Structure formats: C-alpha cells, structure tokens
Amino acid sequence: MKSGLSFLIAALRREIDELDQLARTSALVATIGRLIHALQRERGLSNVFLASAGQRFADQRTEQATACLHAEEAVRACFDRLEADAGSIGNGARLFSRIAWVLPGLDALPALRRRIGAGELTAAEATAAFVKLVSGLLAVVFEAADGATDPEISRLLVAMFNFMQGKEFAGQERACGAAAFASGRNDADRQQQWLHLIESQERCFQVFVEFAGDGMAGLWQGSQPAAQRAEQERLRRIACAAPAGVALDPELSAAWFDCCSRRIDAMQSIEERLAADLRLICERRIAQARAELEAHEALLSRLPADAGTPSAAFFDEPPMEETPPRTAGAAAPFGRQLERSILEMVQDQSHRLQAMSEELDTVRAALNERKLVERAKGLLMAHRGLSEEEAHKMLRRTAMSQGRRLVEVAESVLAMAEYLPGEPRR
Amino acid sequence: MKSGLSFLIAALRREIDELDQLARTSALVATIGRLIHALQRERGLSNVFLASAGQRFADQRTEQATACLHAEEAVRACFDRLEADAGSIGNGARLFSRIAWVLPGLDALPALRRRIGAGELTAAEATAAFVKLVSGLLAVVFEAADGATDPEISRLLVAMFNFMQGKEFAGQERACGAAAFASGRNDADRQQQWLHLIESQERCFQVFVEFAGDGMAGLWQGSQPAAQRAEQERLRRIACAAPAGVALDPELSAAWFDCCSRRIDAMQSIEERLAADLRLICERRIAQARAELEAHEALLSRLPADAGTPSAAFFDEPPMEETPPRTAGAAAPFGRQLERSILEMVQDQSHRLQAMSEELDTVRAALNERKLVERAKGLLMAHRGLSEEEAHKMLRRTAMSQGRRLVEVAESVLAMAEYLPGEPRR
Numbered sequence: 001m002k003s004g005l006s007f008l009i010a011a012l013r014r015e016i017d018e019l020d021q022l023a024r025t026s027a028l029v030a031t032i033g034r035l036i037h038a039l040q041r042e043r044g045l046s047n048v049f050l051a052s053a054g055q056r057f058a059d060q061r062t063e064q065a066t067a068c069l070h071a072e073e074a075v076r077a078c079f080d081r082l083e084a085d086a087g088s089i090g091n092g093a094r095l096f097s098r099i100a101w102v103l104p105g106l107d108a109l110p111a112l113r114r115r116i117g118a119g120e121l122t123a124a125e126a127t128a129a130f131v132k133l134v135s136g137l138l139a140v141v142f143e144a145a146d147g148a149t150d151p152e153i154s155r156l157l158v159a160m161f162n163f164m165q166g167k168e169f170a171g172q173e174r175a176c177g178a179a180a181f182a183s184g185r186n187d188a189d190r191q192q193q194w195l196h197l198i199e200s201q202e203r204c205f206q207v208f209v210e211f212a213g214d215g216m217a218g219l220w221q222g223s224q225p226a227a228q229r230a231e232q233e234r235l236r237r238i239a240c241a242a243p244a245g246v247a248l249d250p251e252l253s254a255a256w257f258d259c260c261s262r263r264i265d266a267m268q269s270i271e272e273r274l275a276a277d278l279r280l281i282c283e284r285r286i287a288q289a290r291a292e293l294e295a296h297e298a299l300l301s302r303l304p305a306d307a308g309t310p311s312a313a314f315f316d317e318p319p320m321e322e323t324p325p326r327t328a329g330a331a332a333p334f335g336r337q338l339e340r341s342i343l344e345m346v347q348d349q350s351h352r353l354q355a356m357s358e359e360l361d362t363v364r365a366a367l368n369e370r371k372l373v374e375r376a377k378g379l380l381m382a383h384r385g386l387s388e389e390e391a392h393k394m395l396r397r398t399a400m401s402q403g404r405r406l407v408e409v410a411e412s413v414l415a416m417a418e419y420l421p422g423e424p425r426r
Numbered sequence: 427m428k429s430g431l432s433f434l435i436a437a438l439r440r441e442i443d444e445l446d447q448l449a450r451t452s453a454l455v456a457t458i459g460r461l462i463h464a465l466q467r468e469r470g471l472s473n474v475f476l477a478s479a480g481q482r483f484a485d486q487r488t489e490q491a492t493a494c495l496h497a498e499e500a501v502r503a504c505f506d507r508l509e510a511d512a513g514s515i516g517n518g519a520r521l522f523s524r525i526a527w528v529l530p531g532l533d534a535l536p537a538l539r540r541r542i543g544a545g546e547l548t549a550a551e552a553t554a555a556f557v558k559l560v561s562g563l564l565a566v567v568f569e570a571a572d573g574a575t576d577p578e579i580s581r582l583l584v585a586m587f588n589f590m591q592g593k594e595f596a597g598q599e600r601a602c603g604a605a606a607f608a609s610g611r612n613d614a615d616r617q618q619q620w621l622h623l624i625e626s627q628e629r630c631f632q633v634f635v636e637f638a639g640d641g642m643a644g645l646w647q648g649s650q651p652a653a654q655r656a657e658q659e660r661l662r663r664i665a666c667a668a669p670a671g672v673a674l675d676p677e678l679s680a681a682w683f684d685c686c687s688r689r690i691d692a693m694q695s696i697e698e699r700l701a702a703d704l705r706l707i708c709e710r711r712i713a714q715a716r717a718e719l720e721a722h723e724a725l726l727s728r729l730p731a732d733a734g735t736p737s738a739a740f741f742d743e744p745p746m747e748e749t750p751p752r753t754a755g756a757a758a759p760f761g762r763q764l765e766r767s768i769l770e771m772v773q774d775q776s777h778r779l780q781a782m783s784e785e786l787d788t789v790r791a792a793l794n795e796r797k798l799v800e801r802a803k804g805l806l807m808a809h810r811g812l813s814e815e816e817a818h819k820m821l822r823r824t825a826m827s828q829g830r831r832l833v834e835v836a837e838s839v840l841a842m843a844e845y846l847p848g849e850p851r852r
Binding site: 012 | 438502529740772776
C-alpha cells in the first residue's frame with residue numbers, strides 16, 4: 001500500500017515525463033518551422049520560375065530544393081524520435097495521425113519538383129501544392145500546441161503557432177502579389193484574396209503579441225523597419241487600391257518579391273528566438289520539477305516503509321485536539337510538525353496543479369478559433385459533399401462578401417447545422 | 427525514415443494505450459463508488475449513533491466499519507496498480523495529486539472511528555469529516571472523467587461522476603434530515619441547507635440522464651418506486667415546509683433514515699450497472715482499435731521496408747495525370763489503387779480523430795460547471811484568506827440567499843475578480 005507522499009512523487013514524475021515530452025515536441029516545432037521557411041522560399045521561387053516560363057530563378061530553385069531536403073531530413077528524424085518515445089505523449093494519437101497525413105506530401109515532393117521543372121504545372125497549381133503541404137505541417141504544430149500540459153510552455157507554443165501561421169499568410173501574400181505584378185494586371189477576385197491574406201496575417205500576429213510576452217513583442221516590432229513597411233504598403237496600395245483590371249508594372253514583381261522576402265526572413269529570426277525561448281523554458285521547468293522531486297524523495301526516505309502518510313491533521317476541520325499517534329509505533333517517530341508539513345505539501349501541490357490547469361484552459365481558448373473553423377469545414381464537407389479545399393473557399397468567400405471574420409462565419413455555420421441541406425455523408 | 431503508414435499505426439497504438447488506461451481508470455471509478463457507498467452508510471450510522479448518545483446502531487456501525495475496510499483495500503490496490511502503469515495516463519500528474527490528497531484521509535479513518543466510538547465528536551463534526559473524505563474521493567473520479575480521451579467513454583464517466591455526486595448529496599440529505607428529526611425540531615438554517623441539497627442532487631441527476639443514454643435513464647426512473655418517492659416527499663414537506671422552529675416527531679427519524687437508505691441503495695445498483703456498461707464499452711473500443719491496427723499492420727507488411735508512403739495522390743488537387751512511380755523500383759509494385767487506399771485510410775483516420783475530439787469537447791463542457799465553482803473558491807481562498815470549506819459555504823450562502831445556482835454565483839465571483847478586496851495571498 002502506497003502512501004500519499006508516494007503519489008505526490010508519482011505526480012511529480014508524471015509532470016517531469018510530460019515536460020520532457022514537451023521539450024521534444026518544442027524541438028519538433030522549431031524544426032518544422034525551418035522546413036516551412038525553406039518550402040515557402042521554394043514556393044516563391046517556383047512561382048516566379050513558372051510565371052516567367054522558366055526564364056528566372058532556375059538555379060536558385062535548384063539550390064533551394066537542396067536546402068529543403070536538409071530541413072526535411074531534420075523533420076523526419078524528429079518524427080522518428082517522437083515515435084520511439086510514443087508512450088509519454090498526451091495527445092499522441094492525434095499528433096501521429098497529423099504526421100501520417102503530411103508524410104505522403106513530403107514523399108511526393110520530388111515528383112512535384114520534377115513537374116515544376118518540366119513546366120507541367122501553372123504557377124497557381126504549384127502554389128496550391130506547396131500551400132497544402134505547409135498547411136499539413138502547421139496542423140502538426142497545432143496538435144503539439146494543443147497537447148501541451150504546462151501553461152507557460154503552452155502559451156509560447158500558441159504564440160509560436162500563430163506566428164508561423166501569420167508568416168504563412170505573409171508567404172501566400174508574397175506569391176499572390178508576385179503573380180499579380182508578373183501578369184501585368186490585377187483582378188477583383190485576386191484583390192479580395194489579397195486583402196484577406198493581409199487581414200488574416202494581422203490577426204495571427206495580434207494573437208502572437210498577446211501570448212509571446214512584452215520582450216518578444218518588442219523584438220517583433222523592431223524587426224520591421226519603417227522604410228520596409230512603407231515600401232510594402234506602397235506596393236500593396238498600387239495593386240489593391242487601384243480599380244480592378246488596371247495595368248500593373250511587371251517590373252514591380254521583383255521589387256515586391258524582395259520586399260516581402262526581407263520581411264519573411266526577419267520573421268524567421270523571430271521564430272528562431274521563440275524556439276530558443278521555448279527550449280530555455282522547458283529546461284527551467286524540468287529543473288524546477290526535478291528539484292522538487294528530489295526534496296520529496298529525501299523526505300520519503302526519512303519515513304519507514306510501513307508508515308503510511310502521517311494523517312492525524314487531515315480531519316482538522318472540525319478542529320481536533322492533539323491526539324496520540326493512531327497506530328502503535330508506525331507514526332510515532334514523527335511529530336505533528338512533520339505530519340503537517342507533508343499534508344501542506346500535498347495541498348500546495350494540489351493548488352498548484354489546479355492553478356496550472358486553469359491557466360491552461362485560458363491559453364487553449366486561443367486555439368479554439370481554429371478548431372471552430374475546422375469544425376465548420378467538416379460540417380460542410382459532410383453535408384454538402386465538398387472537399388476540404390472547397391469548404392474552406394466557401395467559408396472564406398462568405399467571410400469576404402459579408403465583411404465578417406472567418407471564425408464568425410464558422411460559428412454561424414455551426415449554429416445552423418440542422419438547417420444544412422442533405423444528410424451527413426460521413 | 428518512417429512512412430506515413432507507420433505513424434498511422436503509431437497513432438492507433440497510442441489510442442489502444444489510452445483505451446487500456448481508460449479501462450483501468452474506469453475500474454478505479456467503480457471501486458471508488460463502492461467505497462463511497464460504504465462510507466456514506468457508515469456516516470449515516472455514526473450520525474444516529476452520536477445523536478442517540480451511543481444508544482442506537484452501535485453494532486451496525488462496527489459491522490459497517492469492516493465493510494468499509496474491505497472497500498478501502500480494493501481502492502488502495504487500484505491506486506497502486508495505477509501508479510505502476512503511470513506512463514500512459516494522460517493527466518497523470520493531476521490524478522495522482524488528487525490521490526495523494528485523499529490518502530491521508532483514509533489513513534486517518536481509524537482515529538476518526540475511535541473518536542466517534544468514544545463519543546468525542548458531535549454528529550455534525552463526524553458528518554463533516556466523512557463529507558470531506560468523500561469529496562476527496564469524488565475529486566479523484568472527476569479527474570478520471572476529465573482525463574478521458576475517448577468521447578464515448580468520457581460521456582459515461584461524466585454520467586457516472588454526476589450520478590455519484592448526486593448520490594452524495596442524497597447521502598448528505600439523509601444525514602441532515604436524520605439530525606433534524608432526531609433533535610425534535612428544525613431551524614431556518616438547516617431548512618435552507620436541506621432545500622439546497624435537494625436542488626443540488628436534482629441537478630446532478632439531470633446531467634446524468636442527459637449523458638447516460640435512454641436505457642440507463644429509464645432504469646434510473648424505474649428504480650424509484652412511486653410509493654417510496656411519495657413517502658420521502660411527505661417527510662421532506664413535514665420538516666421543510668413547516669415554519670422554522672416547529673417541533674418535529676423524533677420517531678420519524680428512523681422512518682426518514684430507512685426511506686433515504688432504500689433510495690440510496692437503489693442508486694448503488696444503478697451505479698453498478700453504469701460501471702458494467704463502462705467496462706463493456708472499454709472492451710468494445712479496445713477490440714475495434716486492435717482490429718484496425720491488425721489491418722494496418724497487414725498492409726504495412728506488404729510494403730518493402732524502403733518504400734515510403736505511396737504518395738503520388740497527395741497533390742491531386744490540382745489533379746495530376748497518371749505518373750510513373752517517382753523513385754525507380756521503390757513504389758513500383760504498388761498500383762495507384764493501393765496508393766489511394768492508403769492515403770484514404772490516413773485521411774479517414776484524421777477525420778475520425780477530429781470528430782472524436784469535437785465530441786470530447788462537448789462532453790467535457792459538462793465538467794466545466796464544477797471547474798468554475800472550484801475556481802471561484804480558489805479566488806476567495808486567495809483573496810480573503812478563507813479555508814476551502816469557508817469559501818464553499820460563502821458561495822453556497824450567496825446562492826441560497828439570491829435564489830441563484832451555485833455556478834452562476836461562481837461566474838459572478840470570477841467576473842468581479844479585480845474588485846475583490848486584498849492582494850491574492852498565494
């Protein structure tokens with residue numbers, strides 16, 4: 001029969017296991033961030049390569065594919081390590097299932113590159129393929145954030161996920177704008193999509209600032225020089241504020257691409273800082289928990305094996321008088337003082353875990369927005385037989401035409417679930 | 427480098443681990459239910475024993491203590507088994523911390539019994555001690571329900587927790603009424619507390635009916651014969667509807683106790699049925715997941731080790747033409763048909779886990795009510811230096827005097843957090 005103190009120790013051990021696991025998932029998130037960055041660059045280069053009928057960026061595209069390959073290997077190695085440690089992952093089933101979903105995408109990259117090299121795809125098709133892959137990788141990051149059990153780490157992972165998602169919207173904006181300038185004109189649909197990408201990334205960076213803490217938020221502001229921001233806003237205005245159909249100067253395509261790329265590269269350095277902070281926090285939390293564990297184990301070693309938890313203080317409400325030890329011999333060597341201190345330790349830990357779980361709920365609420373959108377998509381897919389892409393487009397179109405946020409439209413869809421046509425097909 | 431299919435299998439393995447663990451926690455919940463039932467009976471007997479100055483129920487109390495001891499041993503054995511398997515418990519840290527909190531209470535039971543036997547405690551003090559112990563055991567059940575990762579099992583655990591909590595309110599009502607009748611009069615405070623216990627148990631049983639499914643709800647209705655309900659309502663009316671201070675017939679104490687006990691014993695048989703259902707569902711879900719795992723492993727064994735996930739279909743949006751296998755030899759033996767079926771399997775599993783996680787959120791929302799109350803208590807404890815009991819009484823008093831539900835008062839307290847006096851002390 002184990003004592004209360006043994007379970008206190010078991011609780012701390014579990015906490016350390018969970019923190020170790022979080023350190024591994026945090027490392028995975030950083031590694032995925034680097035692969036996404038490389039893929040975003042390859043997407044941009046491929047885009048210009050295809051739009052210029054193979055005239056531009058041919059060499060850079062090949063170099064970038066090599067960079068991607070290295071980043072991909074690092075991610076795959078992280079995946080494999082994670083699988084070897086599968087036992088201690090909280091939401092392992094969902095995390096692994098996301099990984100299973102995205103791996104065929106990585107496997108299919110060589111074929112995609114060959115087809116781009118042979119000019120068999122349009123710029124839009126190539127972009128869509130990269131977007132799909134990056135979104136699969138971001139889904140892995142999302143699960144990692146959603147499975148975190150420590151509020152401080154979870155907070156940084158939520159910041160990181162939103163930053164990465166915002167960066168991806170910035171990357172899509174780069175592609176969208178590059179295609180618009182390169183083609184020499186803009187149209188109303190693309191203008192709408194463009195504005196939507198600007199709005200989406202701003203929302204992501206807002207959440208990031210909210211969760212990353214003041215130091216990181218300051219770093220983020222400082223990483224965007226005013227001159228660069230002004231140049232980007234000028235190019236945005238030229239393309240988006242002009243009436244649809246107006247001619248655009250194709251020479252601006254390169255200026256736009258460079259301007260966006262500088263901004264996105266700066267984002268990458270913020271992401272690396274976030275990753276380093278994550279690593280530090282994981283290490284600090286693990287060290288804290290280990291120190292506490294050692295203190296508890298030292299206390300446990302002072303108790304004889306059959307002592308049970310000293311407990312006369314448990315029912316002290318209503319107050320009990322000083323009583324002799326309950327069982328002859330067993331608890332005798334321990335004064336009321338030691339009994340009380342163990343009981344207080346148990347209660348302190350309960351309160352600490354309680355407080356952690358409260359803060360965790362608060363942090364996780366920030367992930368709910370994405371969950372609502374996913375849920376609304378799933379509903380549309382089931383009731384209307386749409387593909388995921390079609391469902392997303394439908395939600396986005398409604399949001400754009402009604403001037404509402406995507407999550408608001410998703411909420412409306414979920415609220416009207418029973419009015420949707422047809423039987424769910426899944 | 428592992429393929430997508432390997433991670434699909436890893437996801438299923440994790441799911442099976444989680445289900446195995448859920449089967450163990452479900453067994454723990456059932457075992458705790460039996461101990462709580464035995465303690466509730468001992469509390470009732472001790473109450474009458476003390477109120478009658480040792481004249482009544484002396485033998486039954488001793489017998490009941492033995493029954494409690496057996497139930498306690500079973501619970502401790504479950505705790506120990508759980509600790510041995512600590513690795514795969516999702517919210518292990520919190521679950522173990524709850525166990526650590528309650529074990530000193532079990533350790534202190536012999537001393538409590540001795541003091542009751544010696545008549546050193548009032549009936550109210552003895553009741554309070556048992557209430558504290560039962561509430562600690564229910565907190566373990568709550569964590570078990572909150573940590574469940576399968577919506578179907580989680581649903582039944584939520585039903586079970588609410589049923590057990592409702593039964594505990596019924597047990598407290600029995601003690602409250604027995605003390606009132608035995609003392610020969612009722613007063614306004616006790617009447618208020620009594621009505622509050624009636625209302626609290628009814629709310630718990632509502633949640634139970636909502637989550638347990640129609641069959642179980644029918645069983646619950648059927649377990650309460652109309653004649654017995656009528657008798658209980660008559661006794662409730664005599665004590666609570668009369669003006670405060672009116673004399674009560676002490677002879678009714680035994681009738682009240684028997685009537686309540688019959689009802690509570692009937693509840694125990696419902697609880698056993700719930701426990702049996704839980705066991706069945708766990709077994710069925712584990713069998714399902716194992717069958718799926720075998721199918722996946724059979725498929726994996728058909729792939730050569732270096733094949734990777736067949737993946738040409740991944741980027742089929744935009745549609746790709748039939749392409750030759752990407753890497754010479756590797757994927758060659760597999761037709762597009764097999765590639766597609768694996769990709770669909772991955773996507774099906776993603777959707778299934780997604781749907782499960784949605785339903786899980788819905789089920790867990792039902793646990794939030796309790797979390798809000800705990801949180802409001804914590805706030806009051808920190809800001810006003812109250813004990814947990816005092817904080818709970820304060821919330822309950824406000825709820826009673828304002829005719830609002832406890833959770834509504836808790837929400838108000840949380841919403842006004844910044845207006846609370848004093849600095850948080852923790």
